[in-house]
Amino acid sequence: MRTYSEWTASQESTTVDVNGHDLEVAYYEAGAGNGDPVVFLHGIPTNSYLWRHAAPAVAEERHVIAPDMVGYGNSSMFDGFDRSLRAQEIALDGLLDDLGLDAVSLVGHDLGGGVFLRYACHEPDAVEQLVLSNSVAYDSWPIQTITDLGLPESARENSPEDVQGMLDGLFRQTLRGDDHDEEFLEGMKAPWASEEGVTSIVRNAVATNTNHTTEVDPSDVTADTLLLWGTNDEFQPVTWAERLEADIENAELVGLDEANHWVPEDRPEAYVEHLTDFLL
Template identity: 65%
Template sequence: MDWETWSDKQDETTVTVDGHDLEVAYYDEGSGEPVVFCHGIPTSSFLWRHAAPELADDYRVIAPDMVGYGNSAMYDGFDRSIRAQEAMIDDLLEGLGLESVSFVGHDLGGGVGLRYAVHQPDAVSKLVLSNAVCYDSWPIQRIVDLGLPDTIEDTTVDELQEMLRGIYEGTLYADDPAEEFVEGMVGQWASEEAKTSLSRNAIGTNTSHTTEIDHTAVEAETLVLWGAEDEFQPIEYAERLEEDVDDAELVGLEANHWVPEDRPEEYLEHLEEFLAS
């Protein structure tokens, strides 16, 4: 599935975060027990292009673009931290009438899931963390640099896209990464507004938002499904999560950071087994 097809399948709604009414685009397909997918930086819900449609045969699958990303609000003037994204998820799910969900988070989305599971334990029945930010594992230097005003002001849209393309092509595990995935991820940042939004997203990465929570307080049954060759979020953090979360299992896959794209079939197999257990 390419980016345009994915975008056509999205619904839109408005959520309220810190008093701001923000448009959120989200994929919502299937019926049954709800499963929520949350992406990270600098991706979008398109990260779940393999897993979400497959799971929609048996579950109600909801995959939003976080605010500041994809087809959600990108204008300047609101917080994009994982604290704010947690509030977005909370308001979105309340608006959809969902009291309890299984939550699957990658990268920053994993940090959102951790906070949500700790703060609202009754709202998360099962938790999947994939190459997730946690403890003090983040932000990485590349993201810090993107948030610097001088960096983004001195970078054109074309230069930004080429830089991001290079990051994806250089870190996807496959020797020949899927071009539609790379172009879909890069294409969302194809305007001046989007360029500024990415910078604001980057500067909103705040280590305090995971160091302030007690990871041992997660009550949900948890699968730590990790790309074991990750150069951004090393597997040592996954091992720490497995040790600290009372009901957690670690599964390492032969993949880099973008594990749902690197190993789509294996990822889906482990995800389906965990959700059905």
Template identity: 70%
Template sequence: MTATYDEWTAAQETATVTVDDHDLEMAYRDEGAGDPVVFLHGIPTNSYLFRGQLQAVAEGRRVIVPDMVGYGNSAMHDGFDRSIRAQESAVRGLVDELDLGTISFVGHDLGGGVGLRYAARDPDAVDRLVLSNAVAYDSWPIPTINDIGLPETDRETSAEELQETLDGLFRDTLYGDEHDEDFVEGMKAPWNSAEGVTSLVRDASATNTNHTTEIDPGDVTADTLLLWGTEDEFQPLRWAERLEADIESCELVGLEANHWVPEDRTDEFTERLVDFLH
């Protein structure tokens, strides 16, 4: 049975990573044994996004699933960068702290953008790359995130109001009409405080297109799988098609899903992921 959000977070560990001279706590799940796989979520989610994949992949691999800094149970205090460049630095710090060496990388949304940077800038560091409705090129930021990132959003929005906004966002963009309440509540939970509101605003304001436009996906040498929700209004399929053309060893698989593919199509997403990683 899939864990609740409280059960998920109770099993997390923490490590200290350094980003731009800031020492930051990073929460993560660490399960299984074997060659390491790092999963990374996007905005405005957390590591619980991959609740349906952790155990299946951990049957044959060591699986590391962190909350990005500024998200989930990782550091949320104000005063540090949360951009894709900074998240890449944080993940590298965690990989070094855990002595993982070469990894496979599974990234969704912003986490996919981090994985793309990681694999393009240091090709020997990633052997297999999975991108799920990932930001790339200048496909982002989107208006919804731009609006959240405005400074007045922090000054004018209560935790309760942000919870209502996020509830509507997830319910409107999950595929189909029946949504798992554990998932919706788990996505909203980290933001339910004044600190959470500020942190999400800072996360949203840090969505810098330059951090994906400055890299060339053609530099990726890892075997790459694109698991893409074909009904996504945030990161449409055309960006996946462009990635498939630019990355030498790359396969695109379209799944009937919206943006939250690991949740919308848990079984098929997990099956294809396991086949690719194992």
């Protein structure tokens, strides 16, 4: 397991065009192995460090890529570009094209799962395996916390210290248990510790749009699908996973008890075990 600074120091980057904007995408890359590459994608307000346990484990046998979405982590954060799921899908397509990847397996959490759900519906021949973990889908989102954060005055009225305190409280209240890994918390908060970061997280929040999941039909997914879900999630309850399981032909739901929304961090050993059983 790497520290956050080690993780970011190991990242590569490339530039993609998203609706006429040249945006930098930072990504973690590891492994080689057999089979299609496995792409991991986080949600809001996290970054690719969310996968600090899972990505290295999968990289023991598969080629792994874990980008920071545009507007997040070490990817472009300047103001003035679209950060919606539609835009993130375009950025993903640009990244895969730049890396020369025609077929992939996808592992997505939260908004990242929503991006991958769209991509698996739009590019069924390119996706062999799909893993959705506590993902947005249908009209399950945005939650009130994100809606409030996305108010325009939030960018004008909140300092970096305000946002750091808000995020610290959010994670400490919603991660499982009381003994949280401070390195993980630091990794989740660090990208937002500047004026640019404050504006970016607010723009990311305001870009959340229910239409971007309701306009796709999960029954169009043809990939073998694992719904690896924390069953105590108050943000994306497991009932949404049950609906996805019913709508996706080749889907299986595996619920992890004693795991909340941040399931890769709440139950890392169990998460990695089920994930690798499915992917490897």
